[in-house]
């Protein structure tokens with residue numbers, strides 16, 4: 001029987017931040033700070049320094065890093081049953097008797113915060129794929145301003161906003177589920 005209070009009793013490897021989260025959740029939690037900082041730097045470089053080639057390289061590497069991280073994160077969330085690690089949170093399910101387990105889970109504050117997070121994460125993922133593919137197709141190589149610029153700026157800013165919101169809502173979910 002798993003004791004939700006004992007952090008050594010969870011399945012999977014414990015994280016390094018000293019919370020109830022698994023190692024993958026901690027990796028993603030920390031990685032998102034780096035992703036936001038590097039993305040801000042990349043947009044600064046293209047906007048104020050006209051470093052188009054560097055911007056392209058950074059965004060392609062960020063896209064790859066995100067793809068790997070998100071895949072590892074998804075696998076981890078499914079394999080290690082994050083619900084067991086969230087069970088001790090006062091914001092997770094307190095009373096299973098009144099509803100089905102699924103309804104109780106998604107109705108809890110933790111469940112709702114995960115839904116809010118996913119409602120940013122899923123469209124943002126699609127947006128990044130779109131912005132990168134369209135950028136590669138419509139900008140010359142090496143990249144420089146082109147007739148496509150205005151559309152790229154619009155979608156690029158939306159993609160950057162989506163990533164910022166994905167990180168913020170992810171951190172809120174992490175706190176509610178694994179710290180509180």
Ligand code: HEM
Pocket residue numbers: 043046047052055056059060063127128131132133135136137139143144145146149150152153156157159160
């Ligand atoms: C998800 C990936 C990407 C994001 C979020 C992104 C974001 C942005 C943003 C916000 C700007 C406008 C900066 C400003 O306010 O002036 C911009 C400019 C630019 N980006 Fe990207 N970008 C991405 C990928 C790419 C790729 C793959 C390429 C090249 C193939 C590229 C080439 C450019 C160029 C050439 C500009 C300058 C446009 C101009 O000033 O006329 N970007 N990007």
